[in-house]
Amino acid sequence: MTHIFAVGGGKGGTGKSFISANLGVMLAKQGKKVVVVDLDLGAPNLHTMMGIDNLKTGLNNFLNNSVKDLSLTAVPTKIPNLYIISSIRCSLEVGNLFYAQKQKIIRAISQLPTDYVVLDLGAGTNYNTLDFFLASHQGLSVFTPEPTSIQNSVQFIKAVYLRKLKHILKQHAFATAVKEVGDESDDGVVRSPLDIVDSVMRSDPARAKLLQKELRKLRFKLILNQYRKHMDETLGNKIEKVCNRHFYSQFQFLGNIAYNERVCESIIARKIFVAKYPYTRTSTDLKNLANKMTGRNVQAPIIKETNAKV
Amino acid sequence: MRKFEELNHYEIFEISINASAFEIRQAYKEALSIYGDDSPISYSFFPQEESKEILNRIEEAFSTLIDQEKRELYNKMLVREKKIDPSSLTKKREKVPTPLFSSKTPGGAAISKTIMKRIKDKNLKKAEEVILSKDMISGDDLKQLRKTVGIKIEDLFEVTRISVSILKAIENDDFGTLPPAVYLKNFLKTYAELFEVDPKKIVDGYIKNLNHIKGTS
Numbered sequence: 001m002t003h004i005f006a007v008g009g010g011k012g013g014t015g016k017s018f019i020s021a022n023l024g025v026m027l028a029k030q031g032k033k034v035v036v037v038d039l040d041l042g043a044p045n046l047h048t049m050m051g052i053d054n055l056k057t058g059l060n061n062f063l064n065n066s067v068k069d070l071s072l073t074a075v076p077t078k079i080p081n082l083y084i085i086s087s088i089r090c091s092l093e094v095g096n097l098f099y100a101q102k103q104k105i106i107r108a109i110s111q112l113p114t115d116y117v118v119l120d121l122g123a124g125t126n127y128n129t130l131d132f133f134l135a136s137h138q139g140l141s142v143f144t145p146e147p148t149s150i151q152n153s154v155q156f157i158k159a160v161y162l163r164k165l166k167h168i169l170k171q172h173a174f175a176t177a178v179k180e181v182g183d184e185s186d187d188g189v190v191r192s193p194l195d196i197v198d199s200v201m202r203s204d205p206a207r208a209k210l211l212q213k214e215l216r217k218l219r220f221k222l223i224l225n226q227y228r229k230h231m232d233e234t235l236g237n238k239i240e241k242v243c244n245r246h247f248y249s250q251f252q253f254l255g256n257i258a259y260n261e262r263v264c265e266s267i268i269a270r271k272i273f274v275a276k277y278p279y280t281r282t283s284t285d286l287k288n289l290a291n292k293m294t295g296r297n298v299q300a301p302i303i304k305e306t307n308a309k310v
Numbered sequence: 311m312r313k314f315e316e317l318n319h320y321e322i323f324e325i326s327i328n329a330s331a332f333e334i335r336q337a338y339k340e341a342l343s344i345y346g347d348d349s350p351i352s353y354s355f356f357p358q359e360e361s362k363e364i365l366n367r368i369e370e371a372f373s374t375l376i377d378q379e380k381r382e383l384y385n386k387m388l389v390r391e392k393k394i395d396p397s398s399l400t401k402k403r404e405k406v407p408t409p410l411f412s413s414k415t416p417g418g419a420a421i422s423k424t425i426m427k428r429i430k431d432k433n434l435k436k437a438e439e440v441i442l443s444k445d446m447i448s449g450d451d452l453k454q455l456r457k458t459v460g461i462k463i464e465d466l467f468e469v470t471r472i473s474v475s476i477l478k479a480i481e482n483d484d485f486g487t488l489p490p491a492v493y494l495k496n497f498l499k500t501y502a503e504l505f506e507v508d509p510k511k512i513v514d515g516y517i518k519n520l521n522h523i524k525g526t527s
Contacts (some may be wrong), residue, residue, distance in 0.1 A: 124349075145350075147353060147354065150350045151354040153354070154354040235351075242344060245314075248312075
């Protein structure tokens with residue numbers, strides 16, 4: 001079965017597509033078959049980041065049923081083992097996906113005949129984005145060191161958490177609990193997902209245990225992009241700590257990705273960054289990231305090898 | 311995960327019950343860099359009232375743990391409420407090398423800000439008048455000034471970055487370990503400026519006193 005990574009995070013411009021594209025390359029370089037899927041529906045540009053134009057097929061063929069099998073819409077890239085499913089040819093209204101179509105995409109993605117799938121998600125916290133994120137095995141939340149980005153990232157995490165919480169409550173017929181909280185809070189708006197958990201805890205300790213167990217299965221990975229020198233290098237670890245302290249899910253900080261001026265240059269040139277500048281700090285960081293996500297970092301020689309290239 | 315209100319002082323800082331003062335300080339610094347006023351993390355996570363509440367809890371925990379007497383009372387209370395195992399109090403701390411400088415715990419800025427605020431909030435008029443009325447100023451007078459505010463010598467180090475050993479030498483008139491006069495004058499100036507007393511008078515008075523001790527001994 002394929003392993004799905006989702007790259008999300010509340011704010012736009014934090015480098016979700018950049019990381020998706022380059023992560024895809026790094027995973028493919030591990031000798032695995034990888035598909036990157038542009039699920040930033042309505043604002044797709046992953047293909048541009050990867051220097052692919054003139055796309056003949058994509059997600060649109062799958063959505064309008066002209067192709068039954070999603071894997072047939074994948075287009076090979078210049079990197080061996082790496083494929084892309086773009087949504088550039090989808091209708092301009094694809095951003096407002098129907099529920100059935102969303103389910104169809106999620107089902108098809110989990111059946112793709114590859115080792116890894118990388119989902120490039122859009123900014124914001126609409127249901128499409130949240131559900132794609134939740135459909136993954138590992139959800140990556142990308143943020144930059146600015147407070148605006150951290151704020152939106154936290155907002156995104158809370159939104160995902162709340163969505164998951166609602167799923168669990170629905171599945172286990174907790175619906176009344178949500179309603180109770182809704183009645184308690186101002187104007188029936190749930191202020192924070194933490195309130196719901198608290199409320200269930202108070203009213204029903206037995207079910208609260210189940211809730212905690214289910215929430216614990218949700219795993220977030222955090223990535224700090226555009227890390228510049230002389231900044232607090234432990235910022236990511238601190239966010240990880242606070243998240244683990246205040247949510248029931250599991251959070252892991254995967255590391256900083258160094259800022260590099262050439263990133264902009266490579267995007268303008270429509271070339272993949274790690275292919276164009278493999279011997280930069282940024283590329284090494286991305287490589288380490290890929291290794292960490294696939295559990296390869298446990299092998300000592302690989303760490304040595306990456307250190308040698310710094 | 312437990313809610314922040316339910317954590318005891320040690321759990322807030324994630325330190326052991328017999329943690330050293332140094333470890334407490336480091337943990338406090340780290341906590342401030344996460345939950346402090348200027349931290350983008352606290353700002354993004356919590357509404358204003360909640361982050362203020364958390365910060366108050368942290369301040370309370372630190373002021374209790376760093377004060378030996380208060381800490382003992384607090385430990386006794388924890389034992390009484392059966393929140394900790396009394397045997398863990400007597401357990402010997404494992405000796406680990408103490409890092410001289412820890413680059414991993416920024417937050418010094420936040421710490422010195424709270425100390426400065428404490429000095430600002432204190433009315434020092436009386437203590438200042440006492441010290442300025444003297445012709446010769448001893449280290450003990452300076453110490454009194456510090457004691458009036460109620461801060462520790464390590465706190466002074468956080469703000470001034472003058473090393474603790476030099477600060478101690480200044481307060482004890484220990485002229486054997488005092489730095490050369492040029493440096494000493496500057497340190498005294500920093501000390502005086504921190505407490506907002508006339509630096510010139512302090513420097514002159516201190517040097518005069520020092521020469522006096524040297525002459526008599």
